[in-house]
Amino acid sequence: MSIKDVAAEAGVSVATVSRALNDRPSVSPEARARVLAAVEALGYRPNVVARSLRTDQTRTLGLVISDVLNPYFTELARSVEEQARELGYSVIIGNADERPELQDHHIRTLLDRRIDGLLVSPADGGSPLVYDAACAGGPMVFVDRWIPDLDVPVIRADGRAAVRDLVAHLYRLGHRRLAIIAGPATTTTGRERIDAFRAALATYGLACPDAYVEHGDFQAVSGRRATERFLAMPEPPEVIFAADNLMALGALDAIRAQGLRVPDDIALAAFDDIPWFVHTDPPITAIAQPTGELGRAAVHALVDRIEGRSPQSVTLQARLIVRRSCGEAPTGQRSDT
Structure with a gap:
């Protein structure tokens, strides 16, 4: 079914159908009603590819996240998709799996698909492709992580006060x-x-002696190995304190594997709260980022860039949620068990 069929059914010109479907004010209410009735009767669907060639817009955003298996990034992607849909955009998601080369593959693929704008949570701080894409001037916004020396809006949470x-x-x-x-250390959040x-x-x-500092890769296995080294110390x-939720779960596995209990034998806390932490035994004290707000703010910033407005970077505040994994909280302190 084509736009010509709709025009014939409605008894109007192809140009009138196009104007009506694009909500142009030059179409009379009567003509618009006839066009919409014809669309309904024929089951016509606009050719999105053809429209994108005419308007130079695909109404599509790209999102490249660091690890889709991390519940934090899963929630972030969900909030991005929901907000984009409300604003009339679709989202194509690429999972970098914390690998810079895979991140660059997704960015290259998304740009080839002529997306209108790109949201990126960089897997590292020095990707040449991210630099090139940013310098080319296409709409781009960093979310959660960022590359400091690029002039790209950053939507992030500040966790320093929550760590204090x-x-x-x-x-x-x-x-x-x-x-x-x-x-x-290659990521801004890691540093x-x-x-x-x-x-x-x-x-x-x-x-903070060096012996009490281990570097992981935001994956559970690295949290388990780091904890095993800590527990083997004299x-x-x-x-x-695991600086990521998956590393915290790996740490918990290592503690239990040695027959130890949290918090009786050793306390455990995490950055990036996730729903599972309420259901562990004991529930885990964690720093929570406003993930939904971050996703929504990132989409608004990107759409502002696409539509010619000047977005500002946004920094939201993370917060501490006290549970029982570090010991009983003092009377009156916020707790979520």
Whole structure:
């Protein structure tokens, strides 16, 4: 079924059908009603590819996320898709699986598909393709992670205050030997979280020796291996802070595999709260990012760029959710068990 068939059914010109379907004001109400009735009767669907060639727009956004198996990024992708749909856009998602080369493959593929704009959570800080795409001037927005020296809007959460709140909470509970499983130093979030942790420890006069710092890759296996090394030390830490939810689950597996209990034998906390943490035994203290808000803000910023407006970077605040994995919370402190 073509637009010519709709025009014949409605008794109007092809140009009138086109104007009516594009909601142009030059079409009379009577003609518009006849066109819509013909569309309904014939079951006509506009050719999206042909329309994109005429308008130079596909009404499609690309989203390249770091790891679709990470519940945080799954929720982020869902909020992006929902907000884009509300604004009349579709979303094509590429999963980088924390691999820069796979990230670049998805970016190249999406650009070849003539998407209108691109949302990226970079898997590392030095992808030449991301640099090239940004410098080419096409609409792009970073979400969650970013590349600092690129002039691209960034939609992110600031977790530094929440990390300070976490260390304060641990200090009140009497913990003094605190270890961290940090993320990759090549990512902005990996660097920011360990820097915030060290700064918070310094506030209380606590050391952060190299022995209490392990670097993972935001995957559960790396959290398990780092925890095994911590537990094998002559003086293990009293607390393990995993800078990512999957690394925290790996840490929990390693603790249980050695017959130890949280928090009786060792405390555990995580960055990036996920629904599973409420159901673990015990529920895990975690820093929660406003994931849904991040996704919605990222879409609005990208659509602003696509439609010729000047978006601003947005920084939202993460928050600490205290549960039982670090010990009983002091009276009156927020808890979510």
